[in-house]
Amino acid sequence: MSEARISVRSVTAAALSARLPVQFCKALPGYQAASGDRACPSLIEMSPVFSPRLVVAIDVGTHAIGSSWCVISDSNADPASRKIHFSNQWESQPAPTAKNLSALLLDANGDLIAWGYEARRLWLTRGAELHEQGARYHQGFKMDLGAHLVPGPQDEDGTDRSATESESELPTTQTAGLGVDEVAPDLLSTLLRQVVTTTLGQITASGYDEDDVRWCLTVPACWSDYQKAVMRDVAKNAGLPGEDGRVLLSLEPESAAHYARVSGVRVIGEDDETGEDLMAPGARFMVVDCGGGTVDITAYENDTDGKMVEIGRSIGDRFGSDFLNRAFETSHLTECLGDTDILDEIRDSCPDALLNLIDQWERAKLHVTLEQEDSINLLIPSAIDRRIGAAVRKRLARRQNKVNDAIVLTPAHIHALFDTVVPGTLDLIDTQLQAMAATRGENTRADVILLVGGFSSSPYLQQAVKERFGDRALVMVPPNPDIAVLFGATHFCYDPQTRARRSRFTYGTEVNERFEEGIDPEGKQHVTSYGMVTCRERFSIFARAGESIPTEAEVMHSYIPLEDDVDEMDFDIYATIDADPRYVTDPGCDLIGTVTVDLSSVMRFPRRERSVKVFMKFGETEIKVRAELVHGGQSVATQVRFHSNY
Numbered sequence: 001m002s003e004a005r006i007s008v009r010s011v012t013a014a015a016l017s018a019r020l021p022v023q024f025c026k027a028l029p030g031y032q033a034a035s036g037d038r039a040c041p042s043l044i045e046m047s048p049v050f051s052p053r054l055v056v057a058i059d060v061g062t063h064a065i066g067s068s069w070c071v072i073s074d075s076n077a078d079p080a081s082r083k084i085h086f087s088n089q090w091e092s093q094p095a096p097t098a099k100n101l102s103a104l105l106l107d108a109n110g111d112l113i114a115w116g117y118e119a120r121r122l123w124l125t126r127g128a129e130l131h132e133q134g135a136r137y138h139q140g141f142k143m144d145l146g147a148h149l150v151p152g153p154q155d156e157d158g159t160d161r162s163a164t165e166s167e168s169e170l171p172t173t174q175t176a177g178l179g180v181d182e183v184a185p186d187l188l189s190t191l192l193r194q195v196v197t198t199t200l201g202q203i204t205a206s207g208y209d210e211d212d213v214r215w216c217l218t219v220p221a222c223w224s225d226y227q228k229a230v231m232r233d234v235a236k237n238a239g240l241p242g243e244d245g246r247v248l249l250s251l252e253p254e255s256a257a258h259y260a261r262v263s264g265v266r267v268i269g270e271d272d273e274t275g276e277d278l279m280a281p282g283a284r285f286m287v288v289d290c291g292g293g294t295v296d297i298t299a300y301e302n303d304t305d306g307k308m309v310e311i312g313r314s315i316g317d318r319f320g321s322d323f324l325n326r327a328f329e330t331s332h333l334t335e336c337l338g339d340t341d342i343l344d345e346i347r348d349s350c351p352d353a354l355l356n357l358i359d360q361w362e363r364a365k366l367h368v369t370l371e372q373e374d375s376i377n378l379l380i381p382s383a384i385d386r387r388i389g390a391a392v393r394k395r396l397a398r399r400q401n402k403v404n405d406a407i408v409l410t411p412a413h414i415h416a417l418f419d420t421v422v423p424g425t426l427d428l429i430d431t432q433l434q435a436m437a438a439t440r441g442e443n444t445r446a447d448v449i450l451l452v453g454g455f456s457s458s459p460y461l462q463q464a465v466k467e468r469f470g471d472r473a474l475v476m477v478p479p480n481p482d483i484a485v486l487f488g489a490t491h492f493c494y495d496p497q498t499r500a501r502r503s504r505f506t507y508g509t510e511v512n513e514r515f516e517e518g519i520d521p522e523g524k525q526h527v528t529s530y531g532m533v534t535c536r537e538r539f540s541i542f543a544r545a546g547e548s549i550p551t552e553a554e555v556m557h558s559y560i561p562l563e564d565d566v567d568e569m570d571f572d573i574y575a576t577i578d579a580d581p582r583y584v585t586d587p588g589c590d591l592i593g594t595v596t597v598d599l600s601s602v603m604r605f606p607r608r609e610r611s612v613k614v615f616m617k618f619g620e621t622e623i624k625v626r627a628e629l630v631h632g633g634q635s636v637a638t639q640v641r642f643h644s645n646y
Contacts (some may be wrong), residue, residue, distance in 0.1 A: 005501040050245040052201065052214035056257075057489035058195055059099065059218045060231075062142045062322055063292030063454060065116075065191060066099030066483075067199040068490045069213075076494070079262045084490050086483075087198060088351045092121040098483050102142060102292075104191055105331055108134025115194045120355075127352025128383075131177040138349065140322050143231055143293040144184040180553040185234050192217075192238035214484045215240055216493035218255055219621070221289075221296035222316030225575075225592065228622045249621045250286055250492045252485045253289040253298040256452040256490075258497055259488030260287060261308075263478040267448055278448070279306045283594070285448035286312070286432050286473070288425070288465075289485060290455035292529060294426045300498075301443065307499035312435035313546065314504065315428055321455040327420040329354075332562040336407055337388065339393050348382055353383035357407070364409075365417075366453045370463035372414050377406040377609040422464050429465065447473040452484035500550050503618060505575040510584045512562055524583070529563055539574060539589065542616045546579060554615040558630075561599065565605050569594040571614060573625070597627045605631055 056069040068086035076082045090100040100116035100331040105123055114122050114134060122130065123137040200210050219228055224352060236242050261278040278285055279302065286299040298318035300308040334340050346354050360378040360457055368376075380388075385405070392499075392645055393404040400408040409417075429449065436447055449469060455461060456477055466475045478484060491497070512534040515525050527533050542555045549555070561569060574581075576589040584591070595614070602610045611630040616623055 009471065014584055022539065027047045032104060035604055050214060050243070053212035053216050054208055055216065055490060055493035056199055056203070057218070057250075057486060057493050058192065058199070059098065059255075059486035059489060060142060060188070060192065061102055061218075061485070062140055062294070062320060063102055063455075064097075064099035065102045065195055066097075066486050067195050068098070068458050068486050069199065069203060070490050070494055072494065079258075079491050079495070079497075080264075082491065085202070086486070087153055087202065090118075091380050092117040100195075101138065101139070102191060103139040104133060105130070105137050106186055106190075110186075112190060112194075112467050115191060124352050124356060126299075127355075128350065131351060137355070138183075140189050140292070141184050143188045143318065143322075145188060145227055145234070145322075149459035150468075156639050172530045178269070185230060185237075188231075188234045189237035192240075195238050202279075206631075208229040214248065214493055216489045218252045218489050219249050220291075221251045221253055221298060221314035222294055222295040222318075225622060238597060243625075248250060248493055250489050251296065251298065251621050252291065253287040253296045253314070253316075253452075254498060255486075255488035255492050256289050256450070256484040257285070257298065257308060257440075257488065258302060258491035259450065259484040260285070260450050260478045261497070262491065263476045263480075263484070265450070265476055267446065267474060267476075278450075281306050282443055282445050282568075283448075284436065284443060284445050286429070286436065286451055287450050287452060288429060288456070289316075290451060290453040290458075290461065291320045291485070292322040292454065293318065293320040295421075295428060295453075295455075297428055299432050301438050301439070303499055305499075306497075308497050309499050309548065310501045311439040312432045315432060317424060317428060319424045319598040320420070321458070323421050324365055324417055325358055325362060328419050329358060330418065331420075332409070332413060333357075336396060339392075342392065346387060347632045349387060350381075351622060357384065358382050361409075366458060367461075368414055368418070369459045370467065372460070374410065375408040376414065377403065378409070379406050380440065382397055392569075417632070418460055422461060425461070426468050427466060429469060433469065449473045449475045451475065451477045452481045454482045456481045479518050498549065499550050500548045501621075503545055503549055505543075505545045505577055506541060506545045506579055506581060507543045507573065507575050507616065507623065508581070508584075508616065509557075510538050510572045510574065511524065511538050511540040511559065512536055513540075534562070537585050539576075539584050539586070541581070543618060546581045549618050551552070553617075554617045554626075556613055558611050558613050560611045561607055567599050567603055569597045569599060569612055569629075570574040571597070571625075573623075595625050595627065599629075602629055602631045 024560070026546075046124075046615060052072060053338065054069055054071045056067060058067045062611065063549065066086065068084050070076055070082060070084050086098050087097045087100075088098050091114075093100070098366050101120055103114040103119045104115050105119035105352070113119070113130075119137065120139075203210070203213065215235075217231065223231075231249065233245075233246055240247050257278075264277075266277055267283065276283065278324045281302050281304050283302045284300070289296045294316050296314070297312075298310060298314045299312035301308050301311045334343055337343055356381065357378060361376075364376045373425065388612065396404040400406075405473050433447065433449075443632055449465065458580075464478065469475060488600060512526060515533040515535040524536045525533060526536045529643070540557055540559075543549055559571075571594065572584070572591055573595065574584050576586065578586060578588055581589055583589075597612055597614075599610055599612075608633065613628040613630065615626045615628070617625075
């Protein structure tokens with residue numbers, strides 16, 4: 001049996017400027033008719049490669065992290081009665097909770113002192129001593145994963161979603177002075193390793209082995225494929241298996257949708273006293289996952305079997321609740337103190353006291369309403385009070401109606417802070433509602449907006465969403481919205497209920513195709529050694545932006561070498577927002593990775609019999625690629641390794 005030996009490499013800066021030679025062309029077979037005038041590649045079912053005995057989900061949140069697991073059994077087949085196990089006892093936790101704090105306390109050598117709530121307790125009680133010893137407290141670092149990126153493909157509104165806002169933000173108390181790109185993956189691996197160890201302890205105590213487990217990690221919908229690939233590396237470094245099918249990635253709002261469908265939420269119509277749940281055929285709902293780092297949104301309509309079909313694109317941005325804390329620290333505190341140097345000194349000299357002040361705001365913001373009329377007073381910790389000096393106290397007294405022992409937030413200040421995240425969230429919801437309206441067809445069911453995630457408990461956010469969209473959709477909050485992503489990821493890992501997703505970008509590879517006079521430019525013409533006139537740099541499409549792609553399907557194209565002496569084929573993978581790119585050199589097309597197939601085992605056959613089938617699969621929230629030699633038929637699965645410009 002011949003085997004397609006595949007290696008996958010990232011795109012380097014040199015490869016972006018010095019293009020690889022084209023070594024293959026698209027074979028004419030392999031297409032079938034699609035709706036409209038377009039053609040689409042063949043779809044091939046993919047068989048499972050791993051049969052787990054139980055599933056484990058880890059919700060890797062910016063603010064908190066937790067795990068839950070479920071045994072695969074007949075009694076758990078019905079998601080409405082599925083028994084999900086989880087931890088709710090964490091060292092130094094203020095109250096029982098399903099998630100521990102996403103926090104690490106490391107010593108001067110980078111070794112772990114404590115994590116979660118225990119790390120926070122030690123930093124608040126012994127922060128000055130630990131700081132003197134070189135220890136550092138880290139929290140909120142998830143959103144720094146893949147933070148400093150060069151421009152990549154743009155979304156349909158022209159916004160570059162691969163680049164983040166980190167460059168324009170001041171460092172937080174927790175990460176000040178650190179190299180984000182180098183530190184964030186290691187921090188996340190260390191944090192994830194603690195949760196994996198804790199969870200495996202529970203599982204093995206119940207009589208199972210770690211080889212029985214399929215894992216699922218949650219990721220924001222707004223993350224690029226590059227960030228998802230980095231997350232894969234983080235998972236491996238944390239001790240999770242690297243074999244295909246052993247670790248799934250689930251979009252956070254899609255996980256929440258799985259939870260919402262079985263949470264008891266019912267949509268009641270005008271003439272309906274009991275209503276329908278969100279598993280009913282034809283149900284239309286948007287999930288707005290409001291977490292600590294991001295607000296992520298997906299929208300679905302159930303098909304006739306009650307399976308979810310995505311009817312909008314997964315969208316999101318950095319409007320999570322942690323950005324309220326950042327705005328409070330970098331904007332309001334700086335304004336109150338009157339000097340960024342004072343705040344920098346506080347960060348360096350008494351970071352535990354500053355964290356205490358931010359925690360006061362964290363608790364207070366949970367009770368803020370849209371009609372807030374009262375001010376909020378946050379007591380200044382004594383360590384900060386000793387360092388601000390008489391001049392700053394006088395400034396505070398003048399600004400705050402003689403109050404100089406607290407930071408006073410008036411209703412105007414509070415609204416200004418919430419305006420850093422809420423209007424952007426409302427705009428995202430509006431965009432998704434418009435996408436839902438465009439796909440309505442003859443379905444007369446009401447659209448539903450489901451608010452989930454820890455920040456969805458905010459009265460201010462709930463009221464703002466209802467005020468703006470109450471006449472266009474039903475706004476609902478399922479029970480326990482803070483665990484929606486965690487429990488939903490367990491349901492997703494057990495039995496995904498998503499039938500089809502919409503592709504965010506157009507994906508494809510570079511090929512040579514027959515040259516078309518009057519259409520293709522002469523500069524792209526290439527004549528083979530046997531006289532065939534081809535066009536270089538054509539874009540061979542595997543998935544179009546906005547196209548609905550079945551989750552259990554692979555997309556296939558067949559290719560043959562361009563010349564007789566070609567003994568390996570390099571497939572450059574491209575992405576663009578353009579639905580119909582003709583050339584990989586079109587504006588907005590971005591080279592994101594390369595897959596190499598070794599042909600040495602079939603070089604004895606004529607060139608046209610050395611055909612290679614290339615498959616792409618989009619069903620697990622990330623792109624997977626495999627190749628198959630026509631002679632032999634054996635395939636090797638792999639992943640595209642994405643460059644950091646995407």
